[in-house]
Amino acid sequence: MRLVTGLLAPFQLEPARTALDAAGAAGMTVTRAEITGVTLRQVYRGREVPQPLPRLRIEVLADDPDVTAVVKALSVAARSGDDPHGQVWISPVHSVRRVRTGEGGSAAL
Numbered sequence: 001m002r003l004v005t006g007l008l009a010p011f012q013l014e015p016a017r018t019a020l021d022a023a024g025a026a027g028m029t030v031t032r033a034e035i036t037g038v039t040l041r042q043v044y045r046g047r048e049v050p051q052p053l054p055r056l057r058i059e060v061l062a063d064d065p066d067v068t069a070v071v072k073a074l075s076v077a078a079r080s081g082d083d084p085h086g087q088v089w090i091s092p093v094h095s096v097r098r099v100r101t102g103e104g105g106s107a108a109l
């Protein structure tokens with residue numbers, strides 16, 4: 001089981017949701033975030049300071065056979081034609097437990 005996490009521009013939420021639904025993802029968690037980078041700077045009082053950009057952090061818990069499809073769906077949805085596009089990364093998950101029913105493993109997805 002893996003946790004696939006992506007940072008996307010806010011206007012990419014609907015394409016990402018559609019792509020993840022088509023990839024068979026059971027659900028996702030969306031959190032507001034901000035990113036800063038070396039190319040995103042502005043001058044403030046004579047100093048260059050990072051300028052934060054709004055992003056959405058999307059997290060999808062997926063079984064190992066579904067990870068490739070989920071990563072591809074998020075990667076395609078993250079391409080906006082602007083710089084920076086976004087990032088997608090994968091983290092291992094050792095166990096999952098659904099609180100309401102007590103189910104574990106793949107049944108908890």
